[in-house]
Amino acid sequence: MKQAILFFTLYMALIPIAHAQKNVQVSPLPDQSGFTVESKTKDLGGGFYDHGVASPISNHRGVVATVDGQGRNIVLVWLFDHRGGYALLMIDALTGKSEEFPVPFDTKGDTPFSSILSEGNKLYSLYGSHFVEFDPVLRKFTFVSKATPQMAMSMTADDDGRIWAATYPSSGLVSFDPRTREFKDYKSVNKEKWAQYPRSITADDSGWIYFGLGNAASQIFAFNPVSAEITSILPPAERKLGIASVSRDLNGKVYGQSLSSGDGPWYELYKGKANKVGQYQTRKPKPVITGSQVLVHDKFPDGSLLKSLDLVNRVLVTENPGTRKKNTVTFNYSSDGAIVMGVGTAPDGTIVGGTAFPMRFFNYDLKNDNWVNRPALGQFNALANQNNKVFFAVYNGGYLIDWNPFQPWKGWPKKGTVSNPQYLSVASPTVIRPFRLVAHPDGKTMIMSGSPEYGATGGGLLFWDDKTKQQKLLTDKEVVLDQSTMSIVPLKNGKILGGTTTTPGSGGEKKATEAVVYIMDMGSKKIEWQKALFPQAQEYSDMRLMPNGMVYGIKDKKVFFVFDPAKKQVIHEEDLLPKYGRTTAEQSPRIFVEGPKGEMYLLFNDGAIVQINPDNYNLKLIATSPSNIKAGGDYANGRIFFVSGSHLFSYKL
Numbered sequence: 001m002k003q004a005i006l007f008f009t010l011y012m013a014l015i016p017i018a019h020a021q022k023n024v025q026v027s028p029l030p031d032q033s034g035f036t037v038e039s040k041t042k043d044l045g046g047g048f049y050d051h052g053v054a055s056p057i058s059n060h061r062g063v064v065a066t067v068d069g070q071g072r073n074i075v076l077v078w079l080f081d082h083r084g085g086y087a088l089l090m091i092d093a094l095t096g097k098s099e100e101f102p103v104p105f106d107t108k109g110d111t112p113f114s115s116i117l118s119e120g121n122k123l124y125s126l127y128g129s130h131f132v133e134f135d136p137v138l139r140k141f142t143f144v145s146k147a148t149p150q151m152a153m154s155m156t157a158d159d160d161g162r163i164w165a166a167t168y169p170s171s172g173l174v175s176f177d178p179r180t181r182e183f184k185d186y187k188s189v190n191k192e193k194w195a196q197y198p199r200s201i202t203a204d205d206s207g208w209i210y211f212g213l214g215n216a217a218s219q220i221f222a223f224n225p226v227s228a229e230i231t232s233i234l235p236p237a238e239r240k241l242g243i244a245s246v247s248r249d250l251n252g253k254v255y256g257q258s259l260s261s262g263d264g265p266w267y268e269l270y271k272g273k274a275n276k277v278g279q280y281q282t283r284k285p286k287p288v289i290t291g292s293q294v295l296v297h298d299k300f301p302d303g304s305l306l307k308s309l310d311l312v313n314r315v316l317v318t319e320n321p322g323t324r325k326k327n328t329v330t331f332n333y334s335s336d337g338a339i340v341m342g343v344g345t346a347p348d349g350t351i352v353g354g355t356a357f358p359m360r361f362f363n364y365d366l367k368n369d370n371w372v373n374r375p376a377l378g379q380f381n382a383l384a385n386q387n388n389k390v391f392f393a394v395y396n397g398g399y400l401i402d403w404n405p406f407q408p409w410k411g412w413p414k415k416g417t418v419s420n421p422q423y424l425s426v427a428s429p430t431v432i433r434p435f436r437l438v439a440h441p442d443g444k445t446m447i448m449s450g451s452p453e454y455g456a457t458g459g460g461l462l463f464w465d466d467k468t469k470q471q472k473l474l475t476d477k478e479v480v481l482d483q484s485t486m487s488i489v490p491l492k493n494g495k496i497l498g499g500t501t502t503t504p505g506s507g508g509e510k511k512a513t514e515a516v517v518y519i520m521d522m523g524s525k526k527i528e529w530q531k532a533l534f535p536q537a538q539e540y541s542d543m544r545l546m547p548n549g550m551v552y553g554i555k556d557k558k559v560f561f562v563f564d565p566a567k568k569q570v571i572h573e574e575d576l577l578p579k580y581g582r583t584t585a586e587q588s589p590r591i592f593v594e595g596p597k598g599e600m601y602l603l604f605n606d607g608a609i610v611q612i613n614p615d616n617y618n619l620k621l622i623a624t625s626p627s628n629i630k631a632g633g634d635y636a637n638g639r640i641f642f643v644s645g646s647h648l649f650s651y652k653l
Contacts, residue, residue, distance in 0.1 A: 026056070033409050034361075034374030035312075041369050044626050044649075049639075051364060051648040053337035055373055057312055059357035061085055061112040062295040065093070065306045066121055069137035073300045075309065075316065076123055076136060078112045080357055082339045082646040085111035085127055088134055088141075089333050093300070093318045096329030104141045105130040111357075116155040116290035117297065118163060120178055126152035126165045131174055131183065145183045148172030154211065155290050156248075158203035166198035166211040173209070173223060189230045190221060194509040197454075199260070199292070200245045205252030206271045212256055214243030215455025215507030220256045222272045233267060233274045234258055241455045250284040312358070337646025341381055342590050345636040347388045348405040351648060354380025354392070361421075363405070364648055366637050377401060377413050377421070382437035382588035386446065386466065391424075393434030393448045395587070398427030400437075400448060400464055425471045427462040429453035431484075432505070435588055438488045440496075440522070444468075447496070449485035452476070457504040457511050459484030463525070474525060480518060482511040486589075487543040489551055495528070496520050497551060497565055499540025515539050517553075519565065533563070533570055541583065542591040546614065547598060554591050557582045560602070562617055572617045580621070581606040584642070590632030593640050595653065603632045603642055609651055623651055 026035045039052035061078040068074045073093040078085055079100075084107035090099045107128035115125040122142075123134045129150055133143035149172065152165035163176045170188040177183075190196065194216040201211035209223040218240045220233040234244065238258045245260035246269070254269040255277075266280035289297045298306040300318075307317040307326065311333075318327045338355035346352045350363040354376050361376040382393040389402045401413045403421040411419035427434075427448060434450035448462040458476030465471070476482060480500050487499035497519055502512040515537045518530035534555050543553040543563075550571070551563040562572040576583065583591045584603045593601045602610040607625035612618075631643040639650040 029372065029374075031409065034372060037371040037373065039369060039371060046626070047623060047652045048625055049650045049652070050644075051366070051369070051650065052371065053646050054340045054343075054353065054362050054364075054371075054643075054648055055338040055355040055358070055360045055646070056335055057081075057338055057358055057360065058333065058335040059338065060309065060311060061293045062115040062125070062291070063306070063309055064115070064117045064123060064289065064295070064297045065300045065304075066117060066123075066136060066297075067301055068139065073302065073304055073318070074136060075306060076117075076134070077309065077311075077333075078115065078125065079333060079335070080111045081336045083107070083336055084109040085125075086336075087334070088123070090136065090139070091316055091331045092329075093304070093306070093316065094327065094329070096316060096331040098331040098333060099139065100333055101134070101139075101141065103128075103132070104144050105132070110151055111293070112151070113168070113293045114152040114155045114165070114290065115295060116157065116163060116288070118157055118178065119161065122178060124155060124163050124165075124176070126155070126167060126174065131165065131176060133176070133178070143176070143181065143183075145176075147174050147183075148185050148187050153198045153292075154201040156202045156288055157290075158207055158209070159205050160207070164201055164203065164209055166201045166213075168197055169195035171196045171198050171211075171213060171221075173211075175225065186223075186228055189223060189228075190219075190232075192216070192509075194455075194504070195507050197243055197507050199243045200247065202246050202248040202254055202286075202288075204248070204254045204270050208254075208270075208272050210246045210254045210256065210269050212244030212246045212260070215241065215505075216457075216509045217455075218242050218244035218258050220244045220246060220258075220267065220269075220274075222269060222274070224272055229272075231272060233269070241453075247283075248286040248288070250286050255280045255283075340631060340643045340646055340648075341379060342383070342586050342588055342631040343634060343641055343643060343648060344383045344385070344390070344590070345634045345641070346390050346405045347385055349636060350405065351634070351636060351641050352383065352390055352403075352405075353643075355646075361403075366639075366650075374409065377423075381434040381450070381586075382448070384437045384439040384446065386439035387443065391437060391439065391446050392421070393437040393450070393588070395433045395450075396428075398431035398434060398448065398450060398462070399423070400425045400427070400446065400462065402466075424466075424469075425462065425464050427460070427473055429456065430460040430473055430475055431462060433459075433587060435459075435484065435486045435501070436488050437588070438490065440490050445522075447488055447490075449488060449498070451484045451501075451503060452505040452508070454505055455507045457508045458482045459505070461485060461498075472525060478525070479520070479527065480512075480516055480530060483515065486515075487540045487553070489543045489545045490522075491519075491545065491565055492549065494522050495565075496522055497543065497545075497563075499543050499553065501539035503539065517563070519568075529568060531568070533561075534559070541585065542589045544592045544594070544600065546600070548614070552592060552600060552612065554583055554589075554602075557585050557589070557591075560612075560617075560619065574617075574619065576602075576604070576619075579619075580604045580608045580610060584629045584632050586631040590634065593633045593635050595635055595640075596638070601640060603629045603640075605629060609640060625649065625651070
């Protein structure tokens with residue numbers, strides 16, 4: 001839908017000094033590919049400037065069509081921005097009038113991953129280690145209780161109406177009886193060496209509870225709520241990489257598979273017993289209004305349909321299925337802006353980056369104090385420049401795309417199509433969550449690293465030749481087994497220096513005990529040397545090559561070191577915690593920022609900006625930001641740019 005001007009109201013409450021409440025005027029781009037934000041940079045004093053919110057939009061974490069106490073059709077929306085799941089939005093489907101209900105507990109940045117609308121028309125979720133009930137009739141939260149950490153990955157209701165939730169990361173189980181108001185927390189009911197994703201839960205008609213989990217090794221459990229007895233269903237040989245699933249049938253029994261995406265044999269589950277039944281072909285699933293964070297229940301009790309909910313343009317569309325008549329309304333909500341993954345400088349001098357939830361691309365023109373915001377292919381984790389283009393490494397899937405800022409934006413990056421941005425390659429499942437993207441000095445090679453698919457351990461390296469449009473993908477077995485590369489430095493002798501992390505893929509098992517630094521030959525792609533420079537180090541967060549051949553590095557976001565790649569020795573180290581705290585961090589840390597004369601700066605989470613003396617490696621505090629530095633970081637136009645909250649900040653050198 002085309003609209004001349006949209007108005008967003010942003011409530012900047014987290015950091016009062018820099019993030020004052022204000023109205024932000026948003027105008028669609030002429031080609032309708034996104035929007036611009038009319039912003040005015042704010043001088044914060046001390047050389048610091050706030051350039052505004054990178055993406056003034058929230059994301060939904062569950063949408064349910066239902067009715068309020070007057071029988072009016074309403075839409076309930078869990079709202080999520082960089083602060084976490086901060087509120088529940090209620091929209092009148094006929095008029096667009098909206099009400100916002102702040103969550104009655106400290107989410108600590110967490111957000112819903114599952115929710116359920118009960119037969120009694122109550123909405124439930126569990127996140128931030130709190131179980132919560134919302135009553136749309138009373139228009140308020142009516143129950144909240146501290147619960148087993150951390151968030152529900154699946155929810156259901158048994159035949160007596162009790163609400164059940166299975167939680168990440170330790171398979172916690174809780175129940176709530178809406179009639180008696182009794183809340184039971186059974187705590188963790190299963191132990192693993194990895195974070196557990198219990199993505200489905202249900203009950204048979206006898207009251208037994210079943211849930212399926214993954215990712216490192218799938219499993220199905222049967223839980224007796226009377227005795228709190230729990231039984232595993234899948235034998236070791238049937239546990240797979242991925243997530244098991246369970247579902248309730250109208251016949252009162254439960255059916256499960258070792259992989260939710262598989263076509264393997266089914267188990268029939270009843271009263272805690274399991275029988276293999278081969279194929280489950282006469283499926284009649286019991287209706288339950290529940291789902292993951294992408295839940296959209298689009299049918300109102302009167303049969304009307306929710307056709308679309310657009311949080312970007314604040315537009316809601318419903319339809320009468322009988323007449324096919326559509327009703328379009330606008331609504332409003334508060335947002336403190338989406339999560340910003342990091343920023344860098346594009347070849348045209350603008351500041352570029354991406355946000356998460358929703359996944360958006362942005363670039364900011366300092367000269368004109370102007371923003372451009374467009375939808376993105378995914379989560380732009382890492383970026384690097386080469387040949388007047390910006391290359392982005394994208395989660396989820398490990399996509400590699402490029403964008404030419406000197407050419408018009410054209411279409412969407414898809415394999416086999418011509419567009420700008422342009423799809424280049426994909427590293428999944430070897431890399432799905434990029435940690436680093438580096439432009440090699442040869443002028444043609446891009447190197448991507450990151451963690452592997454969910455449940456797996458050890459990510460590899462993608463080498464992309466932008467001249468021949470060919471790639472080479474190495475697994476962790478060809479780099480460092482059971483580890484992923486976090487930092488990459490091209491050396492001057494045809495080698496690359498890599499620093500690893502022991503972090504596995506999400507839901508995977510951590511197997512390595514300490515991270516290493518390695519040297520690889522670019523030609524052969526073979527490891528020539530590797531060593532654990534620091535005992536018990538878990539990651540080499542960032543590294544940079546200096547003109548004298550030395551490499552600056554950060555270990556575990558708290559130790560600065562200098563490494564001589566020729567001698568393969570650490571020649572200097574300093575603990576950063578006492579003076580500056582931890583460095584800034586994101587999935588692709590941009591801790592080091594190079595200044596206009598080759599000088600190097602460090603960015604710290606608590607706001608410190610520190611310059612490194614190349615002669616003696618002493619660190620000098622040059623400024624402290626009035627608010628935190630959430631993510632780095634690049635230099636442009638005489639300034640160091642970084643992310644604070646959801647805002648783009650700069651410090652004028």
